[in-house]
Amino acid sequence: MSIIDSKIPEGPVAEKWTNYKAHQRLVNPKNKLKLDVIVVGTGLAGASAAASLGEMGFNVYNFCIQDSPRRAHSIAAQGGINAAKNYQNDGDSVYRLFYDTVKGGDYRAREANVYRLAEVSNAIIDQCVAQGVPFAREYGGTLANRSFGGAQVSRTFYAKGQTGQQLLLGAYSALSAQVNAGKVKLYCRYEMLDVVIIDGRARGIIAKNLVTGKLERFSANAVVIATGGYGNTYFLSTNAMGCNVTAAMACYRKGAYFANPCYVQIHPTCIPVHGDKQSKLTLMSESLRNDGRIWVPKKLEDAKALQAGTKKGSDIPEEDRDYYLERRYPAFGNLVPRDVASRAAKERCDKGYGVNNTGLAVFLDFSESIERLGIDVILQRYGNLFDMYEEITDVNPGELANTINGMKYYNPMMIFPAIHYTMGGIWVDYELQTTIPGLFAIGECNFSDHGANRLGASALMQGLADGYFVLPYTIQNYLADQAIWPRISTDAPEFVEVEKATEARIQKLMNIKGKRSVDSIHKELGHICWEYIGMGRTAEGLKEGIKRIDALRKEFESNLFIPGSREGLNVELDKAVHLDDFITMGKLIAYDALSRNESCGGHFREEYQTEEGEAKRDDANYFYVGCWKYQGTDEAAPELIKEPLEYEAIKVQTRNYKN
Amino acid sequence: MDKNISFTIKYWKQNGPKDQGHFESRQMKDIPGDTSFLEMLDILNEELVEEGKEPFVFDHDCREGICGMCSLYVNGTPHGKTERGATTCQLYMRKFKDGDTITVEPWRSAGFPVIKDCMVDRTAFDKIMQAGGYVSVRTGAPQDANAILIPKQDADEAMDCASCIGCGACVAACKNGSAMLFVSSKVSQLALLPQGRPEAAKRAKAMVAKMDELGFGNCTNTRACEAVCPKCETITNIARLNREFIKAKLAD
Amino acid sequence: MWLCNSSIGRKVVMSVTGIALILFLTFHGCMNVVALISGEAYNMICEFLGANWYAVVATAGLAALTVIHIIYAFWLTLQNRKARGNNRYAVTSKPEKVEWASQNMLVLGIIVVLGMLLHLFNFWYNMMLPELLYGKFDAMMAAQANGVPAPGDGYAWIRFTFSCPVYVVLYIVWLAALWFHLTHGFWSAIQTIGWSGHIWFNRWKTIGNIYVTILVLMFLAVVLGFAFCGSCSSACC
Incomplete structure (x- = not known):
């Protein structure tokens, strides 16, 4: 087993980044003009990196699969972005943000990376404000903050419920300025299908023009992928329909390690699946748990009646309701972290207490808080969410539905956990470089900062930290000696070869000519992943999952049907390529989950829990980053390589939310 | 149900x-x-x-x-x-x-x-944004975020203007194929904020010129755009853009 | 020149010429109302605004404004049709907010222009032009010979014109089109020059509606007044 070098700089954790910047190599302005960088993806990380690199003088080629960079799924983030500004004078500091993030990540993140993230967090806010991002303000004109899960301070900056949108539009505007200046060239409706390695270094990509269907070659001195997470492996998730893992898988197949794939975040407050025709899940803001109480019926017959539709939630009186989070976690109650709340909901539904027709939903009830605070206060706080819920489900949670023995019962919301974010990703060192020299991964696409669980409002912070403040520095350390080489022509044999292989892969999919649509197979993959590699995992279940995924791959390779032709725009073909990679990804998650014999953060193994059903971490044996190395084919089991974690600033402890 | x-x-x-x-x-x-x-x-x-x-x-x-x-x-x-x-x-x-x-x-x-089919090419919107829909600021170390005080009312109004999602419904609904609601929303957002003021005149001129060059129509204030805008942008933004543009041209 | 080669500039031209024309109508309307009160007074105004050099200059200016307004209207419409593209929606539904007038300004404008031509024929052609061409005395003689009112007698011309029901109907149609055209045109002009906001938008709309309604009623009063009691009004004075 080889040990991999994460290139963490020397010195105390608080000085590492300063030291690094002081001693790293830089590229002189003239040489920057000779260097090309490919950035794949235009979300927070991709757009900010492309803009910053262009501004520095590099020639940037920026790719996105949508019609415009502004569509990237970062746009859908609602809550906010964390920063250690301490504007509220509540004792916040870089160290505290660092500590909260590491603790929230269940002590599975790399200390040095997280510290750097906390360190640059303040600069992100300054940068965004300078760009004209309209963050919420106090009457005095200063910035407003709100509090978020997992922290004792108010450090979250926000722009209504559209923080992700505003930050992305900020990065998009910076990117647009660079496009106008001629430093960034945009390629929209292009999808990266493979990376070209020449002499062991990433030297370009093969991308498909999604409109013409043609494969095109792009050469550069470095390739940065910022292509997001792999949540859509589960078919149903809160990710956008287009989110996929194809670019990351291409890097993985070319030798980049994939780290911690089993850490998948499941968000507890999503609108439940309503039927098998659904293609996408909608997230309801976590803030609802501040005033809503989560419950299922105490009696199984009530649950049966709810499932059959003969009873409504408001028909069940107080004494027959089981507020299971308050019962199990008296200290935190309904405000336990995401992973804990999600698992508790699943546990109840598995026992048959689910409250909708599929048996996969729990109630989130505002009756008590409406009675206590009045409907006006509740509507002020959650009115827009109630509207959104009503729009989707036709049920108004603010409407009085029943009165039993003088007690008023309002329509409860129905919620259920759903796949939301993936902490795992392409392995990167301190410089955000993958195991392939010249290939970098930033944003959700890499694994670096969230450990086993991500805190709310940290995803935006990480994306922008990587793109604005980390990669533009660290990539220079790599590019410093690259300007002496002549530009590599896209006619080089390596380009020709990779393009040929990519074409062959597409042709293979086109030629299967079976009977099943991409979506029908993807749905099946989703079911397998949710069932066996989802919220509660067991060794046996994971093995079964792998077996089923293998069978599904056979089905995919023999029975897939793609209508239309290879030429031109073919949405089904593009989806088929994505699915090909999702299947491999699903198996990778299973391998990692199977190898990690502990429960931590977004990874819960049912064998490893306390008597009360809490996650049991095993720091003695699993205090490492699990990196997976591709073994030449998708069928072969990948090799596990461990990057041991070393903590010097933080004492590793057990998370406790009971008292 | x-x-x-x-x-x-x-x-x-x-x-x-x-x-x-x-x-x-x-x-x-x-x-x-x-x-x-x-x-x-x-x-x-x-x-x-x-x-x-x-x-x-x-x-x-x-x-x-x-x-x-x-x-x-x-x-x-x-x-x-x-x-x-x-x-x-x-x-x-x-x-x-x-x-x-x-x-x-x-x-x-x-x-x-x-x-x-129903997939259309909206790159024109990107081009308009590239012409001036930004504040020219380098990545690096700008002043502290709280060094720029912005009255809550202005920040909220700028936020409303910034809510535009660039879907193009305004153009689709307009009998003149005008993109004024889209352009004015971005111009308004940045015109309302102190960060955007230094470039306000330049921005209004550049974005309108690009919009015209790309062949979008002239606004005749039919209000069809605001009636269909999924983010409820209003033609108040268009009035503001007109104001910014006329001021900029008269100052030339 | 930004008034020609930018979309907002072109709209500013429409707006400013439009506002100027509204001001002219205001003046014209006030003058007309005088006819309802006193024929003599009206004729005095006519005399003052008769075939004089300043009237000619003003007429030329007015004509220029009108022509610019019309040319720009067609120009903008052509551009807008091009921007709209060749394909039309198979199904359309007009949102409630959208005023009918706002989407039919050109059609309304054309009706207004046709009405204006009629009006010019009725009055300017008969009253002002002969004086300009032949001098006051000859024109009067010619009128007498033809059995129509003298060119200087505007009051008589009004009575003469609206004694014919066809003209009354045509003028009512014209005024209706004008009302629609101006209810949109008024606030639209203000909006275009940027004097509008969240609060003032509704204020301008209300002000515009009231103003334009009064304006059109002034014209209508003259038409109806002379149509239905042309003789009695003459008896009054």
Whole structure:
């Protein structure tokens, strides 16, 4: 087993980044003009990196699969972005943000990376404000903050419920300025299908023009992928329909390690699946748990009646309701972290207490808080969410539905956990470089900062930290000696070869000519992943999952049907390529989950829990980053390589939310 | 809780910008009311693929009403009719009646040529943004965020203007194919904030010039844009843009 | 020149010429109302505004404004049709907010222009032009010979014109079109020059509606007044 070098700089954790910047190599302005960088993806990380690199003088080629960079799924983030500004004078500091993030990540993140993230967090806010991002303000004109899960301070900056949108539009505007200046060239409706390695270094990509269907070659001195997470492996998730893992898988197949794939975040407050025709899940803001109480019926017959539709939630009186989070976690109650709340909901539904027709939903009830605070206060706080819920489900949670023995019962919301974010990703060192020299991964696409669980409002912070403040520095350390080489022509044999292989892969999919649509197979993959590699995992279940995924791959390779032709725009073909990679990804998650014999953060193994059903971490044996190395084919089991974690600033402890 | 509905869907098929294009129609049976409009189209496509036919192509992505990819003209209204501002992905089938005929068309405007079926090319919007929809500031170390005080009212108004998702419904609804609501929303956001003031005149001129160059029409204040905007942008923004632009030109 | 080669500039031209024309109508309307009160007074005004050099200059200016307004209207419409593209929606539904007038300004404008031509024929052609061409005395003689009112007698011309029901109907149609055209045109002009905001938008709309309604009623009063009691009004004075 080889040990991999994460290139963490020397010195105390608080000085590492300063030291690094002081001693790293830089590229002189003239040489920057000779260097090309490919950035794949235009979300927070991709757009900010492309803009910053262009501004520095590099020639940037920026790719996105949508019609415009502004569509990237970062746009859908609602809550906010964390920063250690301490504007509220509540004792916040870089160290505290660092500590909260590491603790929230269940002590599975790399200390040095997280510290750097906390360190640059303040600069992100300054940068965004300078760009004209309209963050919420106090009457005095200063910035407003709100509090978020997992922290004792108010450090979250926000722009209504559209923080992700505003930050992305900020990065998009910076990117647009660079496009106008001629430093960034945009390629929209292009999808990266493979990376070209020449002499062991990433030297370009093969991308498909999604409109013409043609494969095109792009050469550069470095390739940065910022292509997001792999949540859509589960078919149903809160990710956008287009989110996929194809670019990351291409890097993985070319030798980049994939780290911690089993850490998948499941968000507890999503609108439940309503039927098998659904293609996408909608997230309801976590803030609802501040005033809503989560419950299922105490009696199984009530649950049966709810499932059959003969009873409504408001028909069940107080004494027959089981507020299971308050019962199990008296200290935190309904405000336990995401992973804990999600698992508790699943546990109840598995026992048959689910409250909708599929048996996969729990109630989130505002009756008590409406009675206590009045409907006006509740509507002020959650009115827009109630509207959104009503729009989707036709049920108004603010409407009085029943009165039993003088007690008023309002329509409860129905919620259920759903796949939301993936902490795992392409392995990167301190410089955000993958195991392939010249290939970098930033944003959700890499694994670096969230450990086993991500805190709310940290995803935006990480994306922008990587793109604005980390990669533009660290990539220079790599590019410093690259300007002496002549530009590599896209006619080089390596380009020709990779393009040929990519074409062959597409042709293979086109030629299967079976009977099943991409979506029908993807749905099946989703079911397998949710069932066996989802919220509660067991060794046996994971093995079964792998077996089923293998069978599904056979089905995919023999029975897939793609209508239309290879030429031109073919949405089904593009989806088929994505699915090909999702299947491999699903198996990778299973391998990692199977190898990690502990429960931590977004990874819960049912064998490893306390008597009360809490996650049991095993720091003695699993205090490492699990990196997976591709073994030449998708069928072969990948090799596990461990990057041991070393903590010097933080004492590793057990998370406790009971008292 | 909802009953299922059956209806006829008429959807636009067009193979590229030069193709004539035509409607195809299909009976949809027993679609649950809880299905979103785009999920209904997913079902349609699943049926088409099962029959060996090419699916109906349309743009979509986040399905949460924020990415702005949705661009369907449903029964004569961009994004379809909803009670409050919403995109097509937030339109639910319970809003339709059993036996309805639902017509789905692409955005029709010279500025947005059709790529295929209901997928249109909106790169013109990106080009307008590139012409000046930003504050020129380098990545690095600007002043502390709180060094710029912005009255809450201004920040809130700027936020409302910034909510635009760039979907193009305004252009699609406008009988003049004008992009003024889109352009004015960005100009307004930055004109309302102190960070955006230094470049305000330059920005207004550059963005309007690019908009004109790309062939969008002249605004005649019909208000169709604000009536269909999924993010409820108003023509107050257009008045502000006019003001900024005229001021800038008179100062030249 | 930004008034020609930018979309907002072109709209500013429409707006400014439009506002100027509204001001002219205001003046014209006030003058007309005088006819309802006193024929003599009206004729005095006519005399003052008769075939004089300043009247000619003003007429030329007015004509220029009108022509610019019309040319720009067609120009903008052509551009807008091009921007709209060749394909039309199979199904359309007009949102409630959208006023009918706002989408039919060109059609309304054309009706207004046709009405204006009629009006010019009725009055300017008969009253002002002969004086300009032949001098006051000759024109009067010619009128007498033809059995029509003298060119200087505007009051008589009004009575003469609206004694014919066809003209009354045509003028009512014209005024209706004008009302629609101006209810949109008024606030639209203000909006275009940027004097509008969240609060003032509704204020301008209300002010515009009231102003334009009064304006059109002034014209209508003259038409109806002379149509239905042309003789009695003459008896009054």
